[in-house]
Amino acid sequence: MTAPTAAEPVVEVSGVRYAIDGRRIFDNLSLQARHGEITAVLGPSGTGKTTLLRLLMGAIRPAAGRVTVFGAQVPALKRADLYALRRRVGMLFQNGALMSDLSVFENVAFPLRAHTRLPEPLLRRLVLMKLQAVGLRGAADLAPAALSGGMARRVALARAIAMDPELLIYDEPFVGLDPISLGVILRLIQSLNATLGITTIVVTHDVQEISRIAHQSYLLANGGVVAAGSPAELRAAAAPVVNQFMNGLPDGPVPFHVPAPDYREQLLGNPDA
Amino acid sequence: MPSRSPSPVLGALVKLGRVTLFLGRIIAQCLPSLRYPRLLVAQIYNAGARSLIIVMLCGLFVGMVLGLQGYDLLQRFGSESSLGVAAALGLVKELGPVITALLFAGRAGTSLTSEIGLMRATDQLTAMEMMAVDPVRRVVAPRFLGGIIAMPLLTAIFDVIGIFGAQLIGVGQLGVESGTFWSLMQSSVEIRDVTQGLVKSLCFGLACSLMAVYEGYHAEPTAEGVGLATTRTVVSSAVLTLILDYMLTAAFIST
Numbered sequence: 296m297t298a299p300t301a302a303e304p305v306v307e308v309s310g311v312r313y314a315i316d317g318r319r320i321f322d323n324l325s326l327q328a329r330h331g332e333i334t335a336v337l338g339p340s341g342t343g344k345t346t347l348l349r350l351l352m353g354a355i356r357p358a359a360g361r362v363t364v365f366g367a368q369v370p371a372l373k374r375a376d377l378y379a380l381r382r383r384v385g386m387l388f389q390n391g392a393l394m395s396d397l398s399v400f401e402n403v404a405f406p407l408r409a410h411t412r413l414p415e416p417l418l419r420r421l422v423l424m425k426l427q428a429v430g431l432r433g434a435a436d437l438a439p440a441a442l443s444g445g446m447a448r449r450v451a452l453a454r455a456i457a458m459d460p461e462l463l464i465y466d467e468p469f470v471g472l473d474p475i476s477l478g479v480i481l482r483l484i485q486s487l488n489a490t491l492g493i494t495t496i497v498v499t500h501d502v503q504e505i506s507r508i509a510h511q512s513y514l515l516a517n518g519g520v521v522a523a524g525s526p527a528e529l530r531a532a533a534a535p536v537v538n539q540f541m542n543g544l545p546d547g548p549v550p551f552h553v554p555a556p557d558y559r560e561q562l563l564g565n566p567d568a
Numbered sequence: 569m570p571s572r573s574p575s576p577v578l579g580a581l582v583k584l585g586r587v588t589l590f591l592g593r594i595i596a597q598c599l600p601s602l603r604y605p606r607l608l609v610a611q612i613y614n615a616g617a618r619s620l621i622i623v624m625l626c627g628l629f630v631g632m633v634l635g636l637q638g639y640d641l642l643q644r645f646g647s648e649s650s651l652g653v654a655a656a657l658g659l660v661k662e663l664g665p666v667i668t669a670l671l672f673a674g675r676a677g678t679s680l681t682s683e684i685g686l687m688r689a690t691d692q693l694t695a696m697e698m699m700a701v702d703p704v705r706r707v708v709a710p711r712f713l714g715g716i717i718a719m720p721l722l723t724a725i726f727d728v729i730g731i732f733g734a735q736l737i738g739v740g741q742l743g744v745e746s747g748t749f750w751s752l753m754q755s756s757v758e759i760r761d762v763t764q765g766l767v768k769s770l771c772f773g774l775a776c777s778l779m780a781v782y783e784g785y786h787a788e789p790t791a792e793g794v795g796l797a798t799t800r801t802v803v804s805s806a807v808l809t810l811i812l813d814y815m816l817t818a819a820f821i822s823t
Contacts, residue, residue, distance in 0.1 A: 378700035379700070388691045392691035392692050395686070395692065406700075409699065409701045
């Protein structure tokens, strides 16, 4: 594991195949996230976006292909090495996943307490700095239950950057947020990426929001990447599945109707049915 | 989750294997988890102190019933003066450990399962793993140890209150002589009896805590899954307690 230089891929996925209980998720997935950039992984629900994150973090192993993070082959790592890798990565969960029995302050302090032996005054300053970065220094003593969805996600973000990660991964950061919270999160993703000089991966289906800040986007469908490029390139792509997703069309290659017997026949044809 | 097995016997064996493997994982993490002594103390408080009221209340009434029934039985043989011995032995060797374990499963076990299950359902356990913190060490092991430590303490309190309840009825209401009640108890109850009760409560503590953390940790990450896991905890803890009770009693009596 070496420190990456500018524009070098921090994350590289190539030829990955993965299936759950015989159901194919990825067939031949290849993508990469370059150092210092914001990489968006887009796709309709159920295309395996979260599965991709689990692959990157070594929670699951692919049936075939390579998953490389910081130059290390993730599936081949032993538990201790995997944990060492994870310390270099911050991850923001969809609902924040804050520890419900700890205060906001203790939540942010959690990884620091687990992995370092910092003296209490220094730890306190560090935590307050991280909370200041997300604008929640004033909420340090609150319980997670007292936070709104947007605030909980900002606390989780402060926790994700507590260990000064080199790679920050967001799982659906915009889901269920009001426009103000959404704007705040969007700006935070961008400013953290720029000011900390880290690599960012955002997994989302909110095309409009992420298009404003992403350097590189991948659109997942049918077990692989169907389109890649800058948000503008993606929007201009001609492929029907890309067009449907980028423009939010209700029907297309991803059908509106769940497969069903013939409509007319089911309504009128057989009275016993 | 356990995959669908063709027969219930095979299913039970598969589960037994999974629980045993999980126990191995917990035991491996017990020592490292002592790095956080405050977590362990909090869990002893959670499992122990919070079950105290219900254990004391039930202990009192079980003791009082024992006083009534024991008196009724013993007076048929003209030996109602042995009520103290009968109540003490019944409580210390049998009723104390078993009923405390059943109460523990209902009060502390369910709360452990739902707490850990909710942590699973809200991704807290996954988040810990992603932060390179082993949830078995940080969450499961302290709760497991806390349960094992709390159980004998609760049992001891149950026994004491139960004997007090039997005395309340036997001596206070039914006229057994106070001196014989206590002195016969003192001369007849041996340290061996107390040890047997202690060993039982330790075993029940292990079984009930293990089932509670296992079910919570392996709960389906949904509201329904957590509810089902809580039910499974009570059922399997109760069954396991009674089976273990028979095996331990048989072992003690044959030695």
